[in-house]
Each structure stands twice: as C-alpha cells, then as structure tokens.
Ligand SMILES: NC(=O)C1=CN([C@@H]2O[C@H](COP(=O)(O)OP(=O)(O)OC[C@H]3O[C@@H](n4cnc5c(N)ncnc54)[C@H](O)[C@@H]3O)[C@@H](O)[C@H]2O)C=CC1
C-alpha cells in the first residue's frame with residue numbers, strides 16, 4: 088500500500104486534476120493506494136473569510152459564499168462530461184446550502200465558535216474530494232470515496248485537534264481490510280471527535296491525514312505531491328539559486344518545515360518516522376523530477392548543511408533585571424504567563440549572567456504576550472528589580488539546518504562570519520544541544536540578503552556573486568567596465584567569482600539592474616537611465632541590500648568621495664581611484680579606515696598612487712612584516728614625467744600638456760597635475776599609509792607653474808600656459824645646459840614631505856625614467872642602502888582600470 092497526498096495547488100484546476108489522476112493511475116498499477124486531497128486552492132481561506140464577515144454582521148459573507156459556489160460549479164462543469172454533471176452539481180448546491188445555514192447562524196449570534204469554524208472549513212476538503220471522486224467515476228477509474236471523519240478520531244480541541252491514535256489506527260485498518268478497491272480517495276484535514284462533531288487537524292493538516300493513514304497501514308511509502316520539486320535548500324522566492332534537496336533525514340525535514348519550508352506540515356513526519364516509512368516530496372506538475380526523499384538515514388554527508396529556513400513577522404521580547412539573577416522559577420513564571428495566553432515561543436535565549444531572557448514569538452501574539460508577562464511580574468516591576476518587558480518587531484528567524492552539523496566545528500563560525508562580513512546584525516542566537524539547527528534573529532529588512540549570503544556560503548560552491556555599483560564612466564571607468572566584461576568568464580571559471588555591475592552612473596545619468604547590467608549594452612542602458620541624483624543612488628544601492636557589494640568610485644569628485652561613509656557603514660566595500668578622500672583631513676582618512684574595520688568592509692585605493700602599480704600594497708606588505716619606512720623618493724606624476732620627457736622645444740609646452748590630457752594621463756582637471764597638487768596628494772597618502780599623521784598644508788610645494796595659469800577655468804588654462812612659453816623654455820634650457828633632465832619629485836623624509844621640480848643629473852635614479860612612468864624608492868630599515876623600487880607606467884586609463892580591477896578582486900576574495 089502507498090499513500091499519496093495532493094495539495095491545494097495540485098487540485099486547483101480541472102487540468103491539474105488530470106495530472107493528479109494520471110499519477111494516481113500509474114501508482115495504482117503497482118500496488119493499492121490511498122490518496123488524500125486538500126481543498127481546491129484558496130477555498131479554505133474563503134470559507135474562513137465568510138465566517139469572519141458573518142461574525143461581524145457584514146452581509147458580504149453571502150458574496151463570498153456565492154464565489155465559493157461559483158468556483159465549485161465551474162470546477163464540476165469543466166471536469167465532468169455534461170451527462171454526468173447533475174448529481175455532482177446538486178451535491179455542491181446542497182453543501183453550499185449547509186455552508187450558508189452555518190454562516191447565517193454565525194451572523195445572528197455574532198459569534199463563531201471553534202467548533203463551528205471547524206465544521207465550516209471542513210467543506211473545502213469534503214466537496215473537493217467528492218468532485219474528484221465523481222470525475223474518477225466518469226473516467227471509469229474504480230475507487231472508493233472514504234470519509235476521513237469516520238476513520239480519524241480526535242479529542243474535541245477544535246481548530247487543532249489531537250488524534251486518538253489507538254482508535255484511529257484500528258478504524259483505518261478495519262476499513263482498508265474490508266475494502267476491495269485498489270484506489271481510495273479521502274478528504275484531508277478533517278476528523279471527528281467521540282461525539283461525531285467534525286474536527287480539523289490544523290492548517291496544512293492534509294499532510295498529517297496522509298501520514299496517519301500511512302503509519303496505520305504500514306505503507307511502503309508516503310508521497311506528498313505539491314507544486315515544487317521537493318524541499319529546497321532555501322525559499323526559492325528569496326534565494327534564486329535555491330536547489331531541491333535530494334534526500335534528508337526525518338529530523339532535518341522537521342527542523343526545516345518548522346521554519347517555514349511550507350511544502351511539509353511539520354507534524355506529518357512523526358507518524359511515518361516512528362514506522363520508518365520513506366516520505367517523498369514530489370511535484371505534480373513535473374512528476375519525473377527526483378523530488379526529496381526523507382528517511383531515517385542522514386544524507387550522504389557530502390554537504391554538512393541540508394537547508395536554510397526562515398520565518399518572518401517575529402517579535403523579540405526581552406525580560407531584564409537584576410532581580411532575575413540566581414532566582415529559581417523566573418523562567419517558569421515567564422513561560423507559564425506566555426502559555427496561559429496560548430503564545431507559541433519560537434526561540435529562547437538566556438545568557439549565563441541570567442540578567443535577561445529573550446524570547447521570539449509571532450508578532451500576532453505580541454500584544455497579549457506583553458500584557459501577560461507584565462502582569463505576571465507586576466510586583467517585581469513595581470519594586471524596580473525587573474524592567475517592564477521590552478518588545479521589538481520586524482524581526483525574522485533564519486535557521487541553518489543539517490544533521491551533519493553535529494560535532495562539526497566551524498559551522499557557526501562560518502555562518503556568523505558570512506553574516507558579519509555583509510553587515511547583518513544578529514540580535515539573538517539559539518542552538519539546541521542536538522546541534523541540528525542554528526537559529527539567528529535578524530531584522531526582516533536583512534532577511535533576503537542573509538538567506539542569500541548563507542546560501543552562497545553553504546550551498547554555492549560553484550561561485551561567489553559580487554555586486555558592483557560603479558560611479559564614473561569616463562576614461563578610467565569605461566575601461567574598467569570593458570575589462571570586467573572581457574574577464575567575466577575567466578573570473579567565474581577560474582576564481583569562482585560572478586562579478587556583476589548592478590548600478591552605474593556618471594554625472595548625468597544612473598541606471599540599476601538587480602540582475603546585473605549587460606556589459607555589452609551598458610552605455611545604451613545608462614543613456615536612457617534616470618537623472619543622476621546622488622542621494623537617490625545611495626538610497627537605491629543601500630536599499631538593494633545585496634551581499635558582497637562594492638562601491639567603485641572612478642570620478643575625481645569631492646561629493647562622491649563624501650559618500651564612502653554611507654557605504655562602509657552598511658558593510659559595502661569601497662574601491663576608489665579618486666584621491667580626494669585619502670588626501671582630505673587626516674581625521675576623515677582615518678575615520679574611513681576605522682569604519683571599514685568596524686563594519687567588516689574593505690576600503691581599497693591602490694590606484695591613488697602610481698595608477699596600476701603595486702605601490703600601496705608593497706608599502707603595506709613591508710609594514711605588516713615589521714619593516715619601517717625612513718624615507719621615500721618618488722616620481723609620482725605620469726603627466727609631468729610625460730610632459731618633461733616630451734618637451735624638447737620643438738613643440739610648445741601647452742601642446743605637450745594637451746597631448747598628455749588627450750592620452751588620458753591628466754586629472755579631469757589638468758591644473759591639478761601641473762600645479763603639483765596631484766603629487767602632493769600622492770605623497771601625503773604614502774606618508775599616511777606609512778604611519779605619519781600629516782596634513783596637505785604641511786607639504787612643501789616648489790611650484791613651477793606661473794600663478795596666472797591657475798586663475799580662471801580649464802578652458803582658459805591652455806591659453807594662459809601658452810602665454811608663458813618663454814618661462815617653460817627657460818626651465819628646459821637651463822637643465823639642458825647643465826646636462827640634466829627635469830623631474831617632478833616627491834620626498835618624504837622623517838615626518839616632512841615636499842614636492843617640486845628638480846633638474847636631475849644622469850646619476851639620479853629618475854634621470855632615465857621614460858614616458859609617463861612613475862618610480863617609487865622606499866628606504867626602510869631593511870632596504871637601507873639600496874631602496875625597494877616600484878617602477879612602471881604611472882598613468883593611463885588602461886593601467887588604472889586594471890589597478891581598480893585588482894582591488895575589486897581583493898575585496899571580493901576576503
Ligand atoms: N587617468 C589616470 O591615469 C588616473 C586617474 N585616476 C583617477 O581616476 C579618476 C577619474 O579619472 P578619469 O577617468 O580620467 O576622469 P574622466 O573625467 O574621464 O571621468 C570622470 C567620470 O566621473 C563622472 N563624474 C564626475 N563627477 C561625478 C558626480 N558628482 N557624480 C557622478 N559621476 C561623476 C563623470 O561623469 C565621468 O564619467 C580621477 O579621480 C583620477 O584621479 C587615478 C589614477 C590614474
């Protein structure tokens with residue numbers, strides 16, 4: 088004997104009933120079956136609604152009943168051949184009359200007792216199963232329709248009746264022993280008490296009906312047919328990469344179903360577990376899919392965690408006070424007060440200090456719970472030894488479930504590490520001694536992110552998803568996107584990173600796509616995006632609350648640099664080539680660094696010095712290994728090195744500067760390069776990174792640019808430079824006469840930094856520095872005589888973009 092159960096979605100339409108009957112027929116070819124059906128999808132809620140409206144004397148209940156009638160009549164008309172419809176149609180009408188009579192009574196009395204409510208909702212399963220039985224008859228499928236109320240006996244606790252197993256098992260066996268049919272159809276959810284009153288087994292109770300039958304009949308298997316292909320590793324509406332679980336143990340299934348894996352009603356497992364009957368979860372609409380097999384043996388152990396589950400609308404109650412410490416019976420009183428109000432406690436935590444107890448309950452119970460507890464402790468509250476109970480809403484419980492967590496160190500570390508790295512604050516934690524479930528209470532606004540972070544961490548060995556918000560798509564930014572596009576496949580295959588741009592902006596427009604912007608057409612998408620509004624950009628980026636998020640700044644903008652704190656505080660890492668933040672006031676720079684530490688985010692700015700060259704990372708490696716920087720000498724401006732290398736008197740100085748700008752070496756405002764400000768920023772950043780507390784104003788700058796060139800705007804700049812051609816020629820000729828070359832050099836010695844144009848002789852390390860190259864000489868305790876040198880192209884969109892790219896990968900791989 089096999090027992091099958093089909094849920095409301097499986098019997099929701101005449102077409103889906105066809106699918107159900109095809110499964111039933113195939114199954115019955117192998118061995119006799121009993122199949123249990125739920126009410127047609129949505130009917131139970133409508134019945135309850137009709138009852139509630141009648142209770143408050145709203146005539147609208149009649150409308151709801153009319154809708155129920157209509158749905159059932161349509162169901163019959165579409166399912167049965169016209170010639171066989173009349174008996175079933177009149178059965179439906181008769182039952183609807185009874186429903187109407189019940190609701191009329193409720194309307195008059197303005198009261199619906201649990202007993203009446205049970206009777207009312209039972210019609211969903213009763214009518215649905217009778218119609219399907221009629222359809223089977225019409226199709227010539229021999230079977231028996233059995234009223235579950237005659238087999239399943241319960242106490243009289245209406246709404247959630249407890250089964251009397253000895254009577255029930257006896258009645259079921261007797262009935263099936265006497266039956267000659269290979270197929271029996273039964274309504275789920277309904278039962279009856281000793282007085283013949285209809286009772287129900289709780290919402291989702293049809294699963295339970297099937298499990299009771301399976302256990303009583305020692306069935307070879309129980310199959311729960313639904314609209315998904317088994318229990319999933321997480322709720323697929325929240326976690327797109329959720330996958331079906333092939334096999335789990337009864338205990339794991341119970342843990343998962345307790346926390347919202349809605350495919351299985353939790354009590355279902357108990358009866359079949361006792362008899363070790365295999366339980367399958369299968370998909371009515373994809374019967375060939377494997378589904379989930381639930382047995383008493385744990386799965387193969389290859390994955391330590393079987394699934395994630397969650398419940399929302401949770402309130403956290405905290406009872407605190409010095410008066411609780413060391414006093415036995417406190418928790419007993421707390422839980423007695425909650426139990427007295429019928430409040431279900433979902434999770435409990437108490438620290439060893441015994442100073443507080445925290446319980447998670449459903450928000451719908453909050454008001455009653457708070458009153459009951461404050462009442463129970465009113466004398467302690469009046470004495471001030473216990474505070475009135477504190478209640479907070481909008482929480483969710485997320486549980487990590489798995490048999491093989493038992494005795495596996497490191498699971499909780501991995502769980503909380505992943506949550507922490509993504510800025511998800513954990514408000515309470517519980518792990519039972521079974522070690523089969525670690526539950527955390529988090530804010531509901533973080534639920535989706537938490538489930539995805541944990542799913543990625545425990546189930547998606549294939550790749551880690553990185554979400555980028557890219558602001559600034561000029562020279563550097565657009566090259567970065569091109570490099571990302573080009574490397575996407577490599578990153579996924581080789582580094583197991585799926586790097587997606589989910590937000591992009593320039594100074595005019597912004598565009599978002601949670602699923603990842605196509606990097607072949609980002610320009611078109613951005614050009615028709617919404618107007619750039621920085622506040623809105625931050626709001627959307629933060630609001631998306633995506634895991635592994637990185638904000639990438641490719642602008643030279645002060646206002647963008649000011650936004651980093653908002654991102655870091657939400658554990659969104661910041662990668663920037665914009666030097667403004669790190670060269671602003673020291674307090675700002677150090678606050679950004681400490682925010683990154685505090686919120687487990689990365690703040691990376693390698694390209695601030697030497698573009699794509701590994702200057703800052705080299706410096707950090709020296710310091711981390713215990714070295715100390717005594718001085719730095721460096722050529723840090725690609726633009727100025729290029730300009731003084733190219734300027735030989737055959738072209739004007741202004742023309743050479745224009746070439747540097749055209750080739751993408753200058754700052755968006757080239758005056759920053761020519762005035763030495765850009766180099767000051769860089770040496771300041773190196774000084775700070777090597778441990779000096781220095782401000783921009785403390786750096787000496789021996790400027791070579793006539794003051795008037797800095798007046799006016801960028802447009803007038805070149806004209807003004809041209810006017811001073813004689814000045815630049817004189818600088819050049821003087822150096823040439825001395826057999827020297829012009830280099831713009833930055834120096835840090837002790838705590839003093841300076842920048843300026845120098846004419847260097849052929850013995851200088853910088854004399855032969857070509858093109859737009861940079862060179863940084865680190866003199867340290869370990870590199871005393873011969874410095875550690877980092878040298879190479881120090882400007883240009885391509886190399887800068889690759890430096891940003893490396894920082895993104897560094898942030899992603901933490
Ligand atoms: N070019 C190079 O060799 C290197 C450049 N950098 C840095 O790269 C940054 C960008 O340089 P480029 O790409 O050459 O500049 P760019 O002028 O070509 O591009 C700047 C981008 O930022 C956007 N932008 C500016 N202000 C904005 C705002 N308030 N909101 C949104 N978007 C804004 C612009 O619309 C443009 O898309 C600068 O901070 C520069 O210091 C760093 C190292 C080397």
Ligand SMILES: N[C@@H](CC=O)C(=O)O
Pocket residue numbers: 694695696697698723724725726727752753754760765881882883
């Ligand atoms: N404008 C800068 C670019 C890199 O920071 C330079 O010329 O060095």
